[in-house]
Amino acid sequence: MNIVDRFINYTRINTTTSRENGAAGIMPSSPGQMELAQLLAKELEALGMEEIVLRDTAILTATLPSNVDYPTQTVSFFAHLDTSMEQTNDTNAQVVHYEGGDITLNSALDIVMKQSEFPELKGYQGQDIIVTDGTSLLGADDKAAIAAIMHALQVLQANPEIKHGPVKVAFVPDEEQGLRGAKAFDVDSFGADFGYTLDCCGIGEFVHENWNAGDAVINFIGQSAHPMSAKGKLKNSLLMAHKFIAMLPGGEAPEYTEGCEGYYWVKELAGNSAKTVLKMDIRDFTKQGYASRMAFLQQLADNCEALWGEGSVQINLSDRYENVANSLEGEASFPIDIAKEAYARNNIEMKAIPMRGGYDGAVLSQKGLPCPNIFTGAHNFHSIYEYLPTPSLEAASAVVVDVIRITAERAAR
Structure with a gap:
């Protein structure tokens, strides 16, 4: 044949x-x-x-x-x-x-x-x-x-x-x-x-x-409240997630990168005022660059938790392939x-x-x-x-x- x-x-x-x-x-x-x-x-x-x-x-x-x-x-x-x-x-x-x-x-x-x-x-x-x-x-x-x-x-x-x-x-x-x-x-x-x-x-x-590839799943835990009595009580997890995303490095996303440039990819965001889940892909060609990106996300999550309260940000980082x-x-x-x-x-x-x-x-x-x-x-x-x-x-x-x-x-x- x-x-x-x-x-x-x-x-x-x-x-x-x-x-x-x-x-x-x-x-x-x-x-x-x-x-x-x-x-x-x-x-x-x-x-x-x-x-x-x-x-x-x-x-x-x-x-x-x-x-x-x-x-x-x-x-x-x-x-x-x-x-x-x-x-x-x-x-x-x-x-x-x-x-x-x-x-x-x-x-x-x-x-x-x-x-x-x-x-x-x-x-x-x-x-x-x-x-x-x-x-x-x-x-x-x-x-x-x-x-x-x-x-x-x-x-x-x-x-x-x-x-x-x-x-x-x-x-x-x-x-x-x-x-x-x-x-x-x-x-x-x-x-x-x-x-x-x-x-x-x-x-x-x-x-x-090819990439060193990893995944991040970040849970933002808020506090729901009726808007009529929300002042000082409502902690909106959706806004927490958006603020977290806004603190990612500008320009380091798939739509702005090429060749051997790594990125953070915000892939999925779902939730409500009480709980929001953010899913991200992390990519970098070098071992050091990949490790730095994962460490940055961990540090950002820790800092946000310190700002918004214990248990408000829960991050799970995992490796996909090398x-x-x-x-x-x-x-x-x-x-x-x-x-x-x-x-x-x-x-x-x-x-x-x-x-x-x-x-x-x-x-x-x-x-x-x-x-x-x-x-x-x-x-x-x-x-x-x-x-x-x-x-x-x-x-x-x-x-x-x-x-x-x-x-x-x-x-x-």
């Missing part, structure tokens, strides 16, 4: 994640994710993989045994089964040969992808591009990754002269809901030394840096070096980008499995204008093959 047919076949299975089921603790949150995992398990068996395990959570793992007679590190690759919930319709993928200009996705509904809105299209003129029909997501996030990994295994099976050590693959559910599959993943029993996710980004992009870069420092940076060489062998210029978000590799790295991210080649994730140039998809798979090859070569040296 060629890689394009493989990808389109995967898109025919609707794996839209379900926020409702996820909130109820159900994993996978949608039945299509298990259906796709079952299909992949059969394909892995046909490709000669061993130790194939499909759990009732839809976490699927498998191992390709080494074909060399010397010890090597075990490399692994991850992709997620679910697609985002912005659109829930079935995917009707189509391949167009792009000659420039706009692309009509759906003439009946007059849905057009305009080059003026997506100028990066110009770089793919003369290439085949997989697009939607304008009524759904394409699902390249993350089925392009699944196709790239599976095709790489197919290449290795068809070319036994390619030397490789043990290779492990894993497909996990519900990444689109707070990285739930990665959080449930058992890194210790998996037995890999390092890994790569394939998730996001145009050809050549590479992620080995920056992948924390796991790739010093001698542990070799997964980056291997990827650089694999990109170079495929004449791809590596463009390292800081990811202003989380991905499965952040959780896996924090669990002890260093895991940067390789491109899939797709663009416009979570949008009906999502598209995937087929040469980029092929290049992602070729990089996977060369990462595996280079890992064995390094061990031989």
